[in-house]
Amino acid sequence: MSANDRQEEIEKRNQSACPTIQSLNEIGEIWRLNILHDLMDEEKRFNELKRSTNARSRTLSNALDSLIENGYVKRRTEEAAPIAVFYSLSEKGRALKPVFDELDDWAADWLDDVPADSV
Amino acid sequence: MSANDRQEEIEKRNQSACPTIQSLNEIGEIWRLNILHDLMDEEKRFNELKRSTNARSRTLSNALDSLIENGYVKRRTEEAAPIAVFYSLSEKGRALKPVFDELDDWAADWLDDVPADSV
DNA sequence: CGGCATCCTTGGAGATACTG
DNA sequence: CAGTATCTCCAAGGATGCCG
Numbered sequence: 001m002s003a004n005d006r007q008e009e010i011e012k013r014n015q016s017a018c019p020t021i022q023s024l025n026e027i028g029e030i031w032r033l034n035i036l037h038d039l040m041d042e043e044k045r046f047n048e049l050k051r052s053t054n055a056r057s058r059t060l061s062n063a064l065d066s067l068i069e070n071g072y073v074k075r076r077t078e079e080a081a082p083i084a085v086f087y088s089l090s091e092k093g094r095a096l097k098p099v100f101d102e103l104d105d106w107a108a109d110w111l112d113d114v115p116a117d118s119v
Numbered sequence: 120m121s122a123n124d125r126q127e128e129i130e131k132r133n134q135s136a137c138p139t140i141q142s143l144n145e146i147g148e149i150w151r152l153n154i155l156h157d158l159m160d161e162e163k164r165f166n167e168l169k170r171s172t173n174a175r176s177r178t179l180s181n182a183l184d185s186l187i188e189n190g191y192v193k194r195r196t197e198e199a200a201p202i203a204v205f206y207s208l209s210e211k212g213r214a215l216k217p218v219f220d221e222l223d224d225w226a227a228d229w230l231d232d233v234p235a236d237s238v
Numbered sequence: 239c240g241g242c243a244t245c246c247t248t249g250g251a252g253a254t255a256c257t258g
Numbered sequence: 259c260a261g262t263a264t265c266t267c268c269a270a271g272g273a274t275g276c277c278g
Contacts, residue, residue, distance in 0.1 A: 019226035102218040107138035
């Protein structure tokens with residue numbers, strides 16, 4: 001089955017690659033990166049993430065599942081009348097903050113349309 | 120056409136989002152991230168990247184095109200008998216080094232199976 | 239509110255072959 | 259060596275609806 005082969009390929013790639021590449025396979029996808037970035041500063045609930053990431057519920061749900069499965073994100077449920085679910089970073093996820101901080105810096109330097117201020 | 124709508128959606132997402140999210144739309148994809156990471160330390164040629172990233176030539180070609188288009192990567196051609204093409208980071212791309220350095224650190228801390236050496 | 243189930247579409251990527 | 263061309267296919271994601 002090619003599906004299996006595909007899996008094996010990915011597995012193999014994960015095995016052989018350096019840790020960084022491994023991690024990129026876990027988080028290096030647009031939705032997951034968005035979510036991680038959005039959760040960097042604060043806990044958020046499902047619909048908040050849905051709005052901020054602009055993802056469909058199924059897409060968001062899938063991305064969250066994989067992030068939880070790999071230990072980047074934690075789910076917290078509040079049993080109220082309308083049930084409330086909160087997502088936040090695990091320690092592993094929070095440890096990524098310096099990475100995003102650097103990325104923020106970089107983006108500010110290279111993407112911002114700021115005419116001429118810092119440089 | 121939904122293709123256009125899709126484009127618009129993406130445009131809109133890029134507009135509204137913070138610079139970091141914009142940048143993630145440019146580089147936040149597994150092949151591109153792989154390439155950037157592989158080029159971080161040294162100039163490489165096509166087939167070297169092909170091997171190190173484990174990508175097909177077309178996939179690699181496409182990813183490189185988009186990276187060049189967005190100014191992360193430079194192409195250099197050496198007109199010899201068997202033509203040689205080299206890829207390296209532009210200044211913009213090189214500026215991402217701290218990001219990958221942080222990611223490397225993180226990966227070493229959280230993914231490496233190293234028993235107990237550094238820590 | 240926080241999802242899941244379903245249907246459908248699209249493009250990304252695999253495989254293979256070919257060229258300057 | 260460094261790609262381009264072609265064909266195919268699958269899975270990610272859009273749209274919509276439903277439910278505890």
